[in-house]
Amino acid sequence: MRPVTSAECAAAASIGSPAAVPPVAEAVGMDVAAEASTLGTSASSTSDPHEIGAAVSIVDGNTGSHNVNGGTTGIEEQLELCKEENARLRAEKAELEAIANKPCKPGWVLESDDTVHYYTGLPSVKVFHSLLDLILPHLNQKVKSGRPRQLQPADEFLLVLMRLRLGLQIEDLQHRFRLKAKSRASKIIKKWIPLLACAFKPLLVWPSRRRVLQCMPAAFKAQQTYKNVRIILDCFEFEMEAPSSLSLNTMTYSRYKGRNTVKVLFGVTPDGFVSFVSRAYPGSISDNSITIKSGILDMISPGDDIMADKGFTLSNSELQPRGLRVVVPPFRCGAVQFSTQEVETTKVIANLRIVVENCIMRARYCRFLRNQIPVSSVRTASDIVLICAVLANLRPPIR
Missing domain, CATH: 3.30.420.10 (Ribonuclease H-like superfamily/Ribonuclease H)
Known part of the structure; x- marks a missing residue:
């Protein structure tokens, strides 16, 4: 074995000295100081106060509080919009139910002569009302006391004419006129057919030679x-x-x-x-x-x-x-x-x-x-x- 020289002894002493390897705490402190110095330089180089505040909040660890407040405000706004939409839909539903519960009126058929001709076979709205005036005296003679009518005479007259003109089924008429039972439409037809025949018979005139x-x-x-x-x-x-x-x-x-x-x-x-x-x-x-x-x-x-x-x-x-x-x-x-x-x-x-x-x-x-x-x-x-x-x-x- 060769003997250790004096130069090698001096190198070993320099490696083991405290100045060569800093402690862990000192290393961490140096890193944090360097990071803070970098952030401080960035903040000083910008003119936007919001960016400076963001940088400070990052350093202080307060970022979470700002994000939570913004998210809560957005959810509250969406909840208010949903409540308004719900109220509007409820009002629309109530309006539609009110319309559905009302009996059908002949107004939608009597809008023009073309619709009257298609649904009833009559040439015009005027003829519809003239025949209705001709029938009402015969109808009043047969009116009996009892349950209130679901349909007015004009509606019943329209129902019978649509049955003859279009050949609609009883179930179809029940839904079109929103009657509670199918038997109600059958009773209306059964009552009106002889009535119309009695009122219309004088219109079949036997002309002279x-x-x-x-x-x-x-x-x-x-x-x-x-x-x-x-x-x-x-x-x-x-x-x-x-x-x-x-x-x-x-x-x-x-x-x-x-x-x-x-x-x-x-x-x-x-x-x-x-x-x-x-x-x-x-x-x-x-x-x-x-x-x-x-x-x-x-x-x-x-x-x-x-x-x-x-x-x-x-x-x-x-x-x-x-x-x-x-x-x-x-x-x-x-x-x-x-x-x-x-x-x-x-x-x-x-x-x-x-x-x-x-x-x-x-x-x-x-x-x-x-x-x-x-x-x-x-x-x-x-x-x-x-x-x-x-x-x-x-x-x-x-x-």
């Missing part, structure tokens, strides 16, 4: 053979539910339509005015039988002509005593072709009697007659068809 001649269209006047036509007849069938009774099912089954129907006879003047509507009969009845049973032959004067389809094959024994004549298109039972004259006659009569088909189509503007009517409505079928015929007459004339 002079009046018919005055309003005779030019197409009839041009044909000397048909200038004495007083009335044009045709039958109208609409479908009904099949009855559960076998006998009723057989009576109402129409071979022509292939289903259960109700049959009604229409009488129309040459200018397109419905002047006669028979009672409703089962669909199995023939055209001749319904013509005789309806009593229309007793209303026609001697010398008048009746124009009809080829299904009306009335015998001379029924027409000659009354002095009447039936104008029908020629028809063949076998395979013999029509002559040129017969073809021309068929064309002329078909063009003239198209008016009765147009009137039936106008009556069927009420969709209730286009749908399958329930068995419960068959008893009032005569009144319903009469009402629809009057509504057809109230529309603008056929040109």
